[in-house]
Amino acid sequence: MIGGGIGAFIGDAHRRASRICNDYEFVGGVFDVDYEKSKEFASQQGLDLKRCYESVESLINGELALPAGERIEMVSIVTPNYLHHPFARMLLENNFHVMCEKPMTMTVEEAIELEHLVRKNKLTFALTHTYTGYPMVRQMRELIASGALGTIQRIDAQYYQGWVNSIIHGAGSRITGVWRFDPKQSGASSCMGDIGVHAFNLIEYTTGLEIRQVLSDLNPVKEGFQLDLDGTVMLRFDKELKGVIRSCQVATGEENNLTIAVYGSKASLKWGQENPNYLYMLSDSEPVKVFKPAHGYNTEFAEKSHTMPCGHPEGIYEAVANIYKGMAKSIRGEAFNPGEFPTVHDGVRGMKFIHAVVNSNKNGNTWVTI
Amino acid sequence: MIGGGIGAFIGDAHRRASRICNDYEFVGGVFDVDYEKSKEFASQQGLDLKRCYESVESLINGELALPAGERIEMVSIVTPNYLHHPFARMLLENNFHVMCEKPMTMTVEEAIELEHLVRKNKLTFALTHTYTGYPMVRQMRELIASGALGTIQRIDAQYYQGWVNSIIHGAGSRITGVWRFDPKQSGASSCMGDIGVHAFNLIEYTTGLEIRQVLSDLNPVKEGFQLDLDGTVMLRFDKELKGVIRSCQVATGEENNLTIAVYGSKASLKWGQENPNYLYMLSDSEPVKVFKPAHGYNTEFAEKSHTMPCGHPEGIYEAVANIYKGMAKSIRGEAFNPGEFPTVHDGVRGMKFIHAVVNSNKNGNTWVTI
């Protein structure tokens, strides 16, 4: 693991998820830019301090010096955004599999470079588009693929949070994450780069369609902010299909209100992250149907994505664990469903989306092709 | 009443609502272009056939011939859209108060003309932006006016229906309403004119803010359709505030899913038409609060807008009845809350919105000032 030391929430989440999934052993990493803190963290975790490295370079060298069977096989990158690309590149060049937090890189070019490296070195690269790990999202994907919705007529996705609000209005004590508002560390966008891209990914994941063009209007909300904290993105797909992504980090009181609605000529599907075990199918002629995990009516892929019997709610860790599980299958050379983990290609798509959105806004709200 | 004869749903709804409100007596009208059908309807309703007129002209003449105290005071217009303006103009010119279905007219100019007439003749004109009659919408309006939300940072409204779907995909037997797809009868827009404008009105009603600019992308969805069945409208208010209206008539399985969310710096409010007795207040630091009718914590205006004790759900008829009630107060010269019924000015705003949306789409998705 790179990053994720003392006080880092996302690193802890990765470790918990990987333990649920039970295909990984946590043996070492670089946990902090401050080596002392990094070692303190390694001690707390009961790790062998020899594998608590000072830098990514020394991790690579140290591990490559070990016999193949004992070497770290896979590295999770959970650093601030601007470090994803350099660390991922180094690790991939040295034949480590990589799990990377999103957004994958700062620029589209960097993303494409990683995609090439992954292909060249035949490695497994997974991006934590966490929400694709939920059983009912997978059920949604397969219901759509089966044609249950007919022709898709409208797509609507939202990701609303409120946490930035407490920062920009002063009294807030939540200063974690403030690097997100610095373009140098965060990239071209805050709101779209951090959460809007999840809505983007969820649309492409569940429908199998590609978004062709975007027209965006972004809002920094507060004077002095360089990046967007709020925005709306109109979408155009092939054919006549249109849609919209709405994303906001100052939607007071919203927590992680990510939703998707896909409306088809025959039926529609609606899902929301905060109640992830409920998938709603609407039609004009039949009662609304509510799909839940652990039922024979679900597809095999959805059913393999949960472990509890029906009615025992599983949550976000189990979703991340499903992504770790898929990656483990890929590393071991086992068969896996293409929907089992987001790949480097999804990362490239995401970077293209973010930059297209930013450019549309810069150009005075015009259509930009992805 | 003009229109609303045999088989007309909306006319029946108006009559039921006016009976709940108990300030009106239904005495006559012009119920159908076919005079025989009109008379058949009048008989069914137990009306005096002398007051079942052949045309709006004959209604005006007939009623003006009666002594002032016996004369029809107020007329509800529930015809197809293109007849709203000519009938409303004639009635207003002859000093009848008018309740009119929306959209008020076909063009902005016609709308302004009616506004002038209403002012000149000192009449009461109400537009059935039905949803403003719900108690919790009125509570929302007054909570926002009181400053409970702080500075508004984001506004999001949606109106999704699915009923047109069954028409455009053939087998559907619901052919009522097909006049809506004919620009000559319906006006410049189907989806935005019929339902998007409700979302528009609800935003301005609850927040007291005016939308300054729109940028829209409309979708006829099916080849051969001249009007929009789906669309997204980006919104700009004064200052830094942005928002979005989403509206769709082919959102399969949606019924009348009108929602509004207003996000402020201190708190947020969310309301949905299909569960109209629940108003949600979100904040970053307190539990979500759910407001319901018939509680001492509501404002006086909200409390006067329902009649049942708490927990006995009131519905759409009661909302329309509230608008009839407000209009009755105005006609009788009693004091009323400016939020009690939508006026001709709201009708003008609505027409400006619809035309701005259509123009933005025509101009290649550019910003248009309202």
Add this chain to the structure above:
Amino acid sequence: MIGGGIGAFIGDAHRRASRICNDYEFVGGVFDVDYEKSKEFASQQGLDLKRCYESVESLINGELALPAGERIEMVSIVTPNYLHHPFARMLLENNFHVMCEKPMTMTVEEAIELEHLVRKNKLTFALTHTYTGYPMVRQMRELIASGALGTIQRIDAQYYQGWVNSIIHGAGSRITGVWRFDPKQSGASSCMGDIGVHAFNLIEYTTGLEIRQVLSDLNPVKEGFQLDLDGTVMLRFDKELKGVIRSCQVATGEENNLTIAVYGSKASLKWGQENPNYLYMLSDSEPVKVFKPAHGYNTEFAEKSHTMPCGHPEGIYEAVANIYKGMAKSIRGEAFNPGEFPTVHDGVRGMKFIHAVVNSNKNGNTWVTI
């Protein structure tokens, strides 16, 4: 109308509902024990003061003196409980149809007497078990009758309110309804008599089954109260079927939380009064199905019990109006569905239930046969 004068909520509700239904004209009654107040109310309502009577006797005499066609046909009794029986008896003896608030009488014997009178004089008598007027309750009744649930295995009904709480804990200003705690005016039970009996009726209405035996535990909650404010009633039906009714008037914060769940061997149905337009069907092998009004999948009876298109919520007035509508059909000699309004027989069942519950509690919580 008997009762329902100034400040009386339930009388107003009856009048609104009857106006929605549009089969009745409100012409007169006895509105208050204080004749002056009664006349004041009649003036407010614009009634002919000649038909504002001083007593039920004078109403009967006055109306019988009129020609048959002008005479009041039907009387709604909305007085405190202990007056239901004497007034209903007089009216029925004089051939007036009667709509009566529940509980129908104070004793089982009185109830049976009314049943005999109704049969003898061939009159229509309806009891306001309001909740049977909701479209989705009717759909539930017909789904069960169709065998959709298989063998019923468990029945669970609840009616929780909190309003008495504010009275017994002092500061409360809601003193309306305090006659309810006086056994002389209210009868043998407060909680079971006022609301538990609705749960009882809803079970028998929706399932078509008769409850054979009850075992109850009632709770006056506060010292000094003679009647129950809270209670649980175990139920036994024919065969192996068991169930339970829970009812409480001091369930703080509950409004009118009446729910019913019927569990069958094949499927189950759940409905709640506070969201009356949603009926949930559960099964072990299929997604949960949500039935709503205004869809082709409902039975004809359910569909005739609402008037709005789907997604426009109807509420409690519309439910009561459905009961008035059914009674009107019966009075006019038209065909009607036996589920269209609760009859005097339902009233007899209700009185038997209340007394059996009270006796079980008195006897030290033993089984009592209804």
Add this chain to the structure above:
Amino acid sequence: MIGGGIGAFIGDAHRRASRICNDYEFVGGVFDVDYEKSKEFASQQGLDLKRCYESVESLINGELALPAGERIEMVSIVTPNYLHHPFARMLLENNFHVMCEKPMTMTVEEAIELEHLVRKNKLTFALTHTYTGYPMVRQMRELIASGALGTIQRIDAQYYQGWVNSIIHGAGSRITGVWRFDPKQSGASSCMGDIGVHAFNLIEYTTGLEIRQVLSDLNPVKEGFQLDLDGTVMLRFDKELKGVIRSCQVATGEENNLTIAVYGSKASLKWGQENPNYLYMLSDSEPVKVFKPAHGYNTEFAEKSHTMPCGHPEGIYEAVANIYKGMAKSIRGEAFNPGEFPTVHDGVRGMKFIHAVVNSNKNGNTWVTI
């Protein structure tokens, strides 16, 4: 671990939860009565086969032979019910800490015996009343302890499942768990012993009150079944307080619908297991409040019982992990909140409840003191 081998769901759940909690290492056990299967399972899990024992006796002997620091400290018992007591006794007698599935034993006497042993040997014993691990259940406990509800007036708990339905009606392929219907393996009760006791525990856990008396009516539902599949239990607490537990295993379509409602003189709290991150506070004078994890308004104990930021749903594994975490603190001698894990005393209470319920039913539905 004792039990929990190939195909056993509950053992897997324990292992996942203990890995999330990260205070345990899984090193060995007795996983199946068939030693070959047990070893196969151990291999799959990557365990040292030397610590895959043939019997509980050999496990005890084997481990005691190891140096103290390497020895298994704690054993999870996840066998069928009738084996809980003998295995727990042996382990406790040999100074192993024990995590035990519920119901703790077959008889009250066995339960008391374990309680004595735990006290005598100063060991930590935890019972998996899983639901006490949810953050919002802990918040509920502390809100009640703080007096937020005033005097409690009514308590209502439910645990409904439908899974047994598919077994008793034949075609069902879910034959796992059938040992539950055999009194020799399962104990005196199926429905109350398996799930009703969770409702019992949740009441005592959240309110801090003790149930004094029960009166029950149990139902085997299907001829030939010896144990209850359905039942209602009336409750009496000290003072005037009453309540009810409803429990059913043939509530078709219900999954794990465990709910609790506690009504107080000032306010009420409602929680349901299937949406565990929502806690509702009702009052007569204020809007309904919805508490969720990860907010400053929660108590410290509730806040320490989740790890994700708000809006990222945690589920059942995280709840079980909280119980493992509490037990780990106790084993390590660290301070812990008395609500952090259910103790052997809770197990004794549970056994007393189950037997009182069964006896009340046997005695013809009379009150039995716990």
